[in-house]
Amino acid sequence: MEKITRYFIVFVVLELLQILVFNNVSAIGQIAPYLYVGFILVLPVTFPPTLLLLLAFVSGFLIDLSINSLGVHACATVMMAFARPTVLTWLSPRVGYESNNVPILRYFGLAWVLKYTSVCVAIHHITLYFCFTLTFDDMGFMFIRMLINVFLTVLVIIVTEYFVIKR
């Protein structure tokens, strides 16, 4: 119960941070770190995947409501949540996961978390950019922007993990 409350607080905090702070950080054109996806990433390894999808949809949809882009973030986040189990299996340690494993910096180390976060965020951003444009035109420019955005998001997530979820 305590765990659920903690996750709920994390969820609310991340959503608020995203809506109130990071959505306004679009300093370099449309590039902004999407911190809120971190919530999906830090859920326990054994978290029910179907529920994960629902949570992803809700978190994305809230962001959509705030910036008036209905469906775009929801779609991207659901896509990421869909890929998460596969990515986890792909990155699983030699001995496999323990039932209470949480994929965060404290348990898995920087290199692993960097890989895990980068792959998931990349999937999210690719979907996001595609949903924004619904076209594959101008791929080169979009790809560069996407790369910068992925870098920014991963950086923000890991820094947040380092400082906030340390407890």
Next chain:
Amino acid sequence: MEKLFDFINKHSFLLMFLLLQIVSFIFIVNFNEPQKSRFGAVSTAFQGRIYSVTQKITRYFNLVEANERLVEENRRLYENQIFSQYDHTIRSKVVTDEVLDQQYEYITAVVLNNSTNKVKNYITINKGRKHGIQKNMSVICPSGIVGVVVRSSENFSLIMTVLNPQFKVSTKFKDSGFYGSLMWHGGDYETATLEEIPLHAIINVGDTLVTNSYSNMFPSGIMVGTVESFYQKDNFFSADVLLSTDFKRLDYVYVVKDLFKKERENLESGI
């Protein structure tokens, strides 16, 4: 029902994913202007493709019907063509002469059917009893003899051509006057055989052969052909004759009406 629940339970992750993605997509294309117009353009293009493909397919299935329509239309067009109309005018060319009495009249006719490569060859013409054509009338064309009428109906006649083993006509050498019987023994449609030429006849290759009136069929002097080669057979000479009529190219023919035929037949049958 249980199976359905089983299925949903088993694939809940995938089904949930698909459901949520579909919901998101519906949101995206309905509530975002740029995506909406973009999706509109893509879906219009897609619809266009689908329509063109289905149109291609249905067009294929409609081919039979279209074909039938075209055939019907062709039939109608053919019927309106001039060659489909039956010519009811009777053009009987009469050569009037003050001094001589008219013996032969000519009825022009168009060849409707023609054969040259059978054992017995016949042609069909577009004139019949109605136009005065009767059995045993001879038929000629501008380049030579054609044959003899064997049967005629109201509007059509059947002509046994030279290229028929039953056809036999008395033929003479134009210059020397010796005569024989022209026959055809099958094979080549360009050559016939002149038989029963007396042994004392003087024959040269290239001699011109014309009809004579002995067989009471053709008018005298109608071109038959030229001698190609000759040889002795029993007590007669035989000659291969290159026919002057090109039976492969018959289109218009003249049916010869002999006005004195009856009289001569009556006279000759009395012997």
